[in-house]
Amino acid sequence: MQKAVVLFSGGQDSSTCLLYALTHYAHVWTLGISYGQKHSVELACRKTILDILKQDRDRFTGSLEEDHVIDLKDLATLTDSALTNDKPIVMGANGLPTSFVPGRNVIFLSLAAALAYDRGADTIIAGMSQVDYSGYPDCREETLKSMTQTLSLGLNSPIHIEAPLMHLSKAATWALANELGGEWAINMLLEHTATCYRGVHNKRHAWGYGCGECPACVLRAKGYAEFRDMLHNNRLE
Numbered sequence: 001m002q003k004a005v006v007l008f009s010g011g012q013d014s015s016t017c018l019l020y021a022l023t024h025y026a027h028v029w030t031l032g033i034s035y036g037q038k039h040s041v042e043l044a045c046r047k048t049i050l051d052i053l054k055q056d057r058d059r060f061t062g063s064l065e066e067d068h069v070i071d072l073k074d075l076a077t078l079t080d081s082a083l084t085n086d087k088p089i090v091m092g093a094n095g096l097p098t099s100f101v102p103g104r105n106v107i108f109l110s111l112a113a114a115l116a117y118d119r120g121a122d123t124i125i126a127g128m129s130q131v132d133y134s135g136y137p138d139c140r141e142e143t144l145k146s147m148t149q150t151l152s153l154g155l156n157s158p159i160h161i162e163a164p165l166m167h168l169s170k171a172a173t174w175a176l177a178n179e180l181g182g183e184w185a186i187n188m189l190l191e192h193t194a195t196c197y198r199g200v201h202n203k204r205h206a207w208g209y210g211c212g213e214c215p216a217c218v219l220r221a222k223g224y225a226e227f228r229d230m231l232h233n234n235r236l237e
């Protein structure tokens, strides 16, 4: 089947996944979750990105179907994550950064599966990555494999989870976007995606917007610099 649901937050990774989906699938639905994230600027970004993709629909073979945003704001009342509460992002006693939101991706994948099931889609595309990541256990390939099985059993219908960024560094994720949409895609990601954990979206750097100091900004800046080096070296070869 050529139908997919993309977990689309408005960040760099899920926006790259959306470009990937529109390149490889005929019909693509998007799902966003408002879970009380401090960086809720992401949710505004996703609207802008969807508008741009609709305007520039001829760039991709896939058709962008409707978008859904689910309100899960009360998730923040259950957990004490630095992404949903006012506390610093540091390494916790459990060996995970305090930005970990317990259950987040497990819940999101379940919601995406519900939408996929209803639309007759058998694929969920999500931006989890094992490389350059913060150790979040729900981003591991093992978790996704297990979720594939659970969701397929729970729906009595096969569901595939495709994670095109699973083995890509941040630099390689920029390179993938470049492959999918060239300079247009890179500029769109730089200008309109939000990754900063603090939700800073008024400070523009070479790599896009953000505070420049939180772990997400540091990773994005490093990845973008490496990607530019890669491009430069390829041109010299």
Ligand code: ZN
Pocket (backbone or CB within 6 Å): 195, 196, 197, 198, 199, 200, 210, 211, 212, 213, 214, 215, 216, 217, 218
């Ligand atoms: Zn930041």
